[in-house]
Amino acid sequence: MQNKSLFIPNILLCGDETDFFSRIGNRPFKIVGHAEISGEDFNFAQDNKIFFNDKVQELPELAEYLKSGAVDYFIFNKMKDFAAFRNNAYNRGFLSSQVVSLEEFKTTPLEFLYDVNADFRLLHYLKKSGFKTVLDVDAYFSRGQIFTKLGNDFTTIDAISDKPLPPITENIYRRIYKNLAEVGLKRYDAALIIERNPADFATMYILLENFSDKIITFARLGSELEKHILENADRFAEAVGMHGGALNWYFLKRRKPPEDFCVYVVTHKPTPHEGKLPDGYKIIHAGHEGKEDLGYPGDDTGDNISRLNLYINEITALYWFWKNTKHTTLGLAHYRRFFTESDDPKFAYEKILTNDAAQKILKDYDIIVSELYCGGLTQREFIVNDCGKELANLGENILRKHILQAQPDYLDAFEYVMNSTTLYKCNMFVTRRNVLDAFCKWLFSFIIDATEEALRTVNLQDMSWSPRRLMSFLAERMLTVWLIKNRLRIKELTIMQVEGL
Numbered sequence: 001m002q003n004k005s006l007f008i009p010n011i012l013l014c015g016d017e018t019d020f021f022s023r024i025g026n027r028p029f030k031i032v033g034h035a036e037i038s039g040e041d042f043n044f045a046q047d048n049k050i051f052f053n054d055k056v057q058e059l060p061e062l063a064e065y066l067k068s069g070a071v072d073y074f075i076f077n078k079m080k081d082f083a084a085f086r087n088n089a090y091n092r093g094f095l096s097s098q099v100v101s102l103e104e105f106k107t108t109p110l111e112f113l114y115d116v117n118a119d120f121r122l123l124h125y126l127k128k129s130g131f132k133t134v135l136d137v138d139a140y141f142s143r144g145q146i147f148t149k150l151g152n153d154f155t156t157i158d159a160i161s162d163k164p165l166p167p168i169t170e171n172i173y174r175r176i177y178k179n180l181a182e183v184g185l186k187r188y189d190a191a192l193i194i195e196r197n198p199a200d201f202a203t204m205y206i207l208l209e210n211f212s213d214k215i216i217t218f219a220r221l222g223s224e225l226e227k228h229i230l231e232n233a234d235r236f237a238e239a240v241g242m243h244g245g246a247l248n249w250y251f252l253k254r255r256k257p258p259e260d261f262c263v264y265v266v267t268h269k270p271t272p273h274e275g276k277l278p279d280g281y282k283i284i285h286a287g288h289e290g291k292e293d294l295g296y297p298g299d300d301t302g303d304n305i306s307r308l309n310l311y312i313n314e315i316t317a318l319y320w321f322w323k324n325t326k327h328t329t330l331g332l333a334h335y336r337r338f339f340t341e342s343d344d345p346k347f348a349y350e351k352i353l354t355n356d357a358a359q360k361i362l363k364d365y366d367i368i369v370s371e372l373y374c375g376g377l378t379q380r381e382f383i384v385n386d387c388g389k390e391l392a393n394l395g396e397n398i399l400r401k402h403i404l405q406a407q408p409d410y411l412d413a414f415e416y417v418m419n420s421t422t423l424y425k426c427n428m429f430v431t432r433r434n435v436l437d438a439f440c441k442w443l444f445s446f447i448i449d450a451t452e453e454a455l456r457t458v459n460l461q462d463m464s465w466s467p468r469r470l471m472s473f474l475a476e477r478m479l480t481v482w483l484i485k486n487r488l489r490i491k492e493l494t495i496m497q498v499e500g501l
Contacts, residue, residue, distance in 0.1 A: 007112050007195070010070065014085075015077025015102070023077075023102060027110065032071060037081055059092055066098050069221025072113050072246055074099045098246050109143040112194045113220055113247055116145045122216070122249055125242060126155045126190075135188040135211055136160070137204070139176075142169045158188070183211065184486055185366060185435050190214040190251070198228035205252075210434040215252045226250075261355040263331035263430060264321050266314040270294055271335045271501065280355045283335070286317040311451055311460055313472040314427055315443075322440040329358065331368070331430030336498045339368060339430065347496040358430050365491035367431040369424045369479070372492060380418045383473045386466040391458065395470040398453050402446040410442075413484040417477050424480045428495065439482055447475055 012033040013020060020031075057065075066074060074096075076082035082101045089095060097117045100108075108114040119141065126134060132155060136142075139161040148171045159165070159173045160180065169176070177183050191212040193204055205215060219226035229250055233239040238253035261280040265273065268287055277283075285291070287309025288298025299320035300306035309316040318332055333339065339353040353368070361368055377385070384392040396418065403414055417423070431439075451471045454460065460468050483490065 007110065009072035009113060011105075012066075012071040012074045013077070014075065014081060019077050020075075020102065024106065027106065035074070037084070059089060059094055063094050063096070066096055066246065067221070069223070069246060072098065072220065073105055073108075075102055075105050076100075077102050079103075096246075111138075111143075112140075113218075114144055115247060118218065118247055118249065119144050119146050121242065123155075125249070125251075131155050131189045133158070133188045133190075134216070135183065135186075135191045135208075136173070137180075137191055137208070138194045139165060139169075140192055140194055141172050142166070147171055158183070158186075180207065180211070185438055185488055186211070187366060187489075188212045190216050192216045195219050195223065195225050195247075198224055201225055201228065209254070213254050213256065215254075216249065217252070218247045218249050220247050257328070259329050259355075259359055260327045261329045261358065262321075262325065262327040263333050263353075263358075264317055265333045265335055265338075266317045267294070267296065267335035268309075269335070269501075273335065276349050278349075278352050278354045281333070281352070284317050284321070286314055305448060308448070308451055310468065311455065311471050312447065312475050313469065315447065315472065315475050318427065318440065319444060322436060322444075326433075328433050329355075329362065329430065330433065330436050331358070332428055334426060334428065336501045337426055337428065337495050338498070339370075339428065339493045340496045341493060342496075343494060345494055345496050347498045351496060353430070353493065361491050362430070362432060364489065366435055366488040367429055367483075368491045368493055369429050369483070370426055370492065370495050373423045373425045375421050375423075378419050378421055379423060379477050383470070386473060387470050388467060391467055391470055394458060395454055395474055398457065399446070399450045399471075399474050402450040402453070406446040406449075407442060410481060410485055413481045416484065417481045420480075422480075423477060424483065424492075425476070426495065427476055427479055429479065435488070438486070439479070442482055443475075443478055447471070447478065450474075 008028045008030055010032045011029050012035055013031050014035045014037070017031065065071070076085065076099075079101055086095070086099065089099070097115045123146070134155055134157045136157055136159040139159040141157065142159060142161065142165045147168050156174050157172060158175045158177065159169070160177045160183070162178050165176060188211055191208045191214070193201075193208075193215065195218055196204065201217070208215060217225070219229060226248065229239065229252070235255065236252045237255045238251070240251040242249040242251070263281050264284045265271075265277065265281055266286045267283055268285065268291075271283065273283060283296045285294050285296040285298045287306060289300035289304075289306035289309075298306065299309070299317045301324065302320070303323040305316050305319050314332065314334065321327075321330060331339075338347070340351045341353060341357060342351045344351075358368065375382070380392070380396065383396070387395070400411070400414065404411055454471055460470060
């Protein structure tokens with residue numbers, strides 16, 4: 001994810017240019033000024049002109065000049081001159097990580113201005129501000145001089161790098177991904193990116209939307225990115241700057257529309273729930289196509305698979321609200337089953353999971369599901385009990401074939417779940433839109449085709465209730481299969497059962 005635009009640092013040089021060119025190697029830079037030691041002070045020249053009104057400058061004026069952003073590094077060719085300046089400046093209360101020797105400059109990152117003091121300040125800020133997780137999109141810390149967390153154990157940092165990093169970076173990073181796709185659906189308190197030109201910054205800002213609501217970046221003083229951020233500060237919900245020497249750290253929070261929360265309560269029969277459910281709950285008639293109208297919205301409008309409801313049950317409602325709605329937070333419940341934060345599974349309307357409660361959970365978790373069910377039978381044995389061995393084996397073989405064709409990386413997880421006694425039951429969940437999109441894109445890449453092949457192979461329509469639901473039983477196991485393969489923060493909640501429906 002490294003920035004592709006080349007960073008060309010502005011240099012104030014103390015030393016002979018010819019010597020500098022002979023030693024610097026193939027490295028981009030621009031010399032914008034020269035300095036010569038003159039006692040305890042410095043004389044600046046640029047293009048054969050003297051800086052600051054042809055006057056010899058005092059140390060405080062040099063400090064202000066470095067802070068102005070006019071130069072990125074003040075470089076000394078000779079170590080004895082560098083040491084003399086540093087000792088003199090330190091004794092007078094001035095020390096800047098912009099002031100470096102030629103050899104130090106040669107080891108700084110090519111892509112951006114590196115300032116170890118700025119790194120220390122950032123780590124301190126992360127700890128002080130309570131950032132628990134950070135995604136270092138450009139592996140920024142790996143190219144600096146910080147090899148441990150330096151007391152910042154409160155913050156867990158992951159990185160993205162398409163190149164191997166030194167083993168010592170294990171002290172900094174918990175996990176290193178090759179690209180954003182490998183990060184998957186993980187969410188972070190903040191994403192850290194290096195300085196970019198405004199257009200590249202805007203692109204990355206959009207790309208990181210599903211990974212974090214906050215972006216941390218730095219901008220050199222007076223740079224185009226800093227101007228862009230300051231000019232567009234009103235576009236962010238929050239834009240905080242922190243001074244860091246020759247650069248400023250910026251902590252930007254996205255402006256987001258209010259959360260649009262909706263849990264669809266799937267039914268195929270009249271229910272007593274109308275007007276009694278919490279805000280954001282909507283009843284949907286699954287399998288509405290060709291059935292008596294119950295007065296609820298159906299799953300047979302727009303892009304839909306309502307015709308398959310007899311065989312895959314609530315999955316047709318899931319498909320419908322995936323394809324036909326834009327809610328930012330979505331869930332699926334049943335007319336007889338609802339999530340609750342209470343330990344008491346006895347049903348009561350006031351105990352149903354509310355919008356506010358769900359949003360609070362989803363600040364720390366990626367998906368809410370049922371408590372993990374642990375039974376005495378494997379999932380394969382459950383389906384055999386409901387459908388008979390021959391039919392269960394037929395359905396499993398058809399589904400395995402379609403998973404192998406569409407999602408081969410999930411075959412091991414599929415086999416694991418079918419041989420496991422544990423399951424997240426009922427296809428019930430509450431999650432954010434991007435997680436739902438990822439799950440549904442995966443599920444419907446094979447479950448529809450598998451169901452249609454099963455219907456061509458065996459006459460499920462004329463079978464009794466349980467065997468007819470063969471593909472529904474298999475589909476119910478797919479959420480667990482998907483969760484096994486994706487690194488999500490899972491919150492399990494109790495399911496309340498409504499009696500008498």
